[in-house]
Amino acid sequence: MTVEPLLKTVKLFPNKHSIGSLELDWSDGTKKTLTYPWLRDHCMCASCYHPQTLQRLVDTFNIPLDIKPFATEIDADSNALVIFWASTDGEEQHRSHYTSEFLRSGTLAPYFRSPPVPRLWGSEIVECLPEISYAEVVSGGHAAMLRLVRSIFEHGFAFVRGVPQSSQDTEALLRRIGHVRHTIYGGFWEFTPNLAVS
Numbered sequence: 001m002t003v004e005p006l007l008k009t010v011k012l013f014p015n016k017h018s019i020g021s022l023e024l025d026w027s028d029g030t031k032k033t034l035t036y037p038w039l040r041d042h043c044m045c046a047s048c049y050h051p052q053t054l055q056r057l058v059d060t061f062n063i064p065l066d067i068k069p070f071a072t073e074i075d076a077d078s079n080a081l082v083i084f085w086a087s088t089d090g091e092e093q094h095r096s097h098y099t100s101e102f103l104r105s106g107t108l109a110p111y112f113r114s115p116p117v118p119r120l121w122g123s124e125i126v127e128c129l130p131e132i133s134y135a136e137v138v139s140g141g142h143a144a145m146l147r148l149v150r151s152i153f154e155h156g157f158a159f160v161r162g163v164p165q166s167s168q169d170t171e172a173l174l175r176r177i178g179h180v181r182h183t184i185y186g187g188f189w190e191f192t193p194n195l196a197v198s
Helices: 036-041 100-105 109-113 123-127 134-139 141-155 167-177
Strands: 007-016 019-026 031-035 069-075 080-085 094-099 131-133 159-161
Touching: 007 069, 007 080, 019 036, 019 100, 031 036, 031 100, 036 094, 080 100, 094 100, 131 134, 131 141, 134 141, 134 159, 134 167, 141 167
Parallel strands: 131 159
Antiparallel strands: 007 019, 019 031, 069 080, 080 094
8 A cells, every 4th residue: 555655844935927836845755846826726625626527616817926825734634735825806815725645746837937938030930830749739748738838938829730620629629728718609619711601
C-alpha cells in the first residue's frame, strides 16, 4: 500500500507580474509552486465544482489576476491545504480545500512563473510558424497545451495541424484552449458563405 507523503509547509510569495504564488513542501522532499489564480480556479468545493457533472462552476475570466489569500493552513487530519481567500468584487470571502494528492498531480504554474512576452513579427515568421499538431494537443497533457497557449500569447495566433474535418473535433479543440463564448447564435455553429442558402 502506497502512503501519500505528508504536506509539511506552505510559503507565500508576493505578487509578481500581478500574479502571486505559494510554495508547498512534502515530507518526501517534493516542492511545488502554485499560482493564486490557478488555485482559486481549481477550488473543489460544492459551490465551485459540481459533484455530479464534475464541471467547474467558477467563471475563470472573473478571477482577478492579483487575487491573494488572507490566510492558509495545513489540515493535518486530511493531509490537505486550506486557503481562505480575501473578498473580491462581487464575491464574499471564500474557503478552498485541496487534497495533497490533487496538489501533487499537476499544475500550469511554470507558465506563470515565466510569463511569455508578446513579439512583433513580419514576413520572416513564415520561416518558423508557431504550430503544433492536433495529436499533441489532445494527448500531450499540460506540456503541449502550454506550448499552444504560449504561442498564441507571444504571436497572437498559432496553427494546429491535422485537425479532423468535423465540427465536433474543432469544437472539442477550442474547448481545450478556453471557454466558447455564447452569442445570439449560440456557442458553436457551422457557417457557409453560400448566399443561395442564406
